[in-house]
Amino acid sequence: QKEVEQDPGPLSVPEGAIVSLNCTYSNSAFQYFMWYRQYSRKGPELLMYTYSSGNKEDGRFTAQVDKSSKYISLFIRDSQPSDSATYLCAMIYPIKAAGNKLTFGGGTRVLVKP
Amino acid sequence: EPEVTQTPSHQVTQMGQEVILRCVPISNHLYFYWYRQILGQKVEFLVSFYNNEISEKSEIFDDQFSVERPDGSNFTLKIRSTKLEDSAMYFCASGARREDTGELFFGEGSRLTVL
Numbered sequence A: 001q002k003e004v005e006q007d008p009g010p011l012s013v014p015e016g017a018i019v020s021l022n023c024t025y026s027n028s029a030f031q032y033f034m035w036y037r038q039y040s041r042k043g044p045e046l047l048m049y050t051y052s053s054g055n056k057e058d059g060r061f062t063a064q065v066d067k068s069s070k071y072i073s074l075f076i077r078d079s080q081p082s083d084s085a086t087y088l089c090a091m092i093y094p095i096k097a098a099g100n101k102l103t104f105g106g107g108t109r110v111l112v113k114p
Numbered sequence B: 001e002p003e004v005t006q007t008p009s010h011q012v013t014q015m016g017q018e019v020i021l022r023c024v025p026i027s028n029h030l031y032f033y034w035y036r037q038i039l040g041q042k043v044e045f046l047v048s049f050y051n052n053e054i055s056e057k058s059e060i061f062d063d064q065f066s067v068e069r070p071d072g073s074n075f076t077l078k079i080r081s082t083k084l085e086d087s088a089m090y091f092c093a094s095g096a097r098r099e100d101t102g103e104l105f106f107g108e109g110s111r112l113t114v115l
Helices: none
Strands: A002-004 A013-015 A019-025 A032-038 A044-048 A054-058 A061-066 A070-077 A087-091 A106-114 B004-007 B008-012 B017-025 B029-039 B042-052 B051-059 B064-068 B075-079 B089-094 B110-113
Touching: A002 A061, A002 A087, A013 A019, A019 A087, A019 A106, A032 A061, A044 A054, A044 A061, A044 A070, A054 B110, A070 A087, B008 B017, B017 B029, B017 B089, B042 B064, B042 B075, B075 B089
Parallel strands: A013 A106, B008 B110
Antiparallel strands: A002 A019, A019 A070, A032 A044, A032 A087, A054 A061, A061 A070, A087 A106, B004 B017, B017 B075, B029 B042, B029 B089, B042 B051, B064 B075, B089 B110
C-alpha cells in the first residue's frame, strides 16, 4: 500500500466552481499536512499547512484533516483559470531535530475552464 | 521576495558523466534539501542537510550522489556517474527553522536529461 495516495485527475471545473481535492494516507505517524501547488515545469509552492484534525481557512482555500480516517482535503472556492495547476499533498512524521522529510502524493491536475 | 535559485535550468549529459547541480538557498535559512521528480511521477525526497552534514537520506541517494555546501551561500548536488534513470527534475528546497516543518521554499528546479 502506498504511503500517500492522490487521484491524478485531471479534474476539470468551470470558472467560479468549488474545487475539491483529497489525499488518503496509510501511516498514522504523519502529523503535519501540507498542500502545494505546482505549475507546469515549476517548483512546488506551499499553499496550506495544518497540524491537527479540523479545518483551516486562508482566503479562497480551506484545508481539512481527519486523522481518524487518515484523510485530508483541500477546497478552492470561486476557482479561477489561474488555479489550473497540479496540487500536491505532502506529509511529515514528527519533527526531527535536523530537518524534515516531506512525503508527497502523486498530485491531482486541475483545469479551471473560463 | 527572497527565493531559492537553481542552476542550470536544464542540463543534458551523456551517461557516465559527472553532473553538478547548484542551488542558492534563502540567505538566513538553515535546513537544505534536494528532491527529485521523474516525469509523471511523485516528488521524492533525496537528502536533507543541516549544520554542514547530511541529516537524512533516502534509498535513492546512493554512493553516486553527494551534497556539499562549499561556502556560505551555495548548496550543490553532485552525481558522479549519471545513469539514464537519473533523468528527472531536481528541486532544491530550504527552511528557516526546525519548527517550520513543511514550510519549505522550493526552487524552480534543474531538469537533467541523461542520454
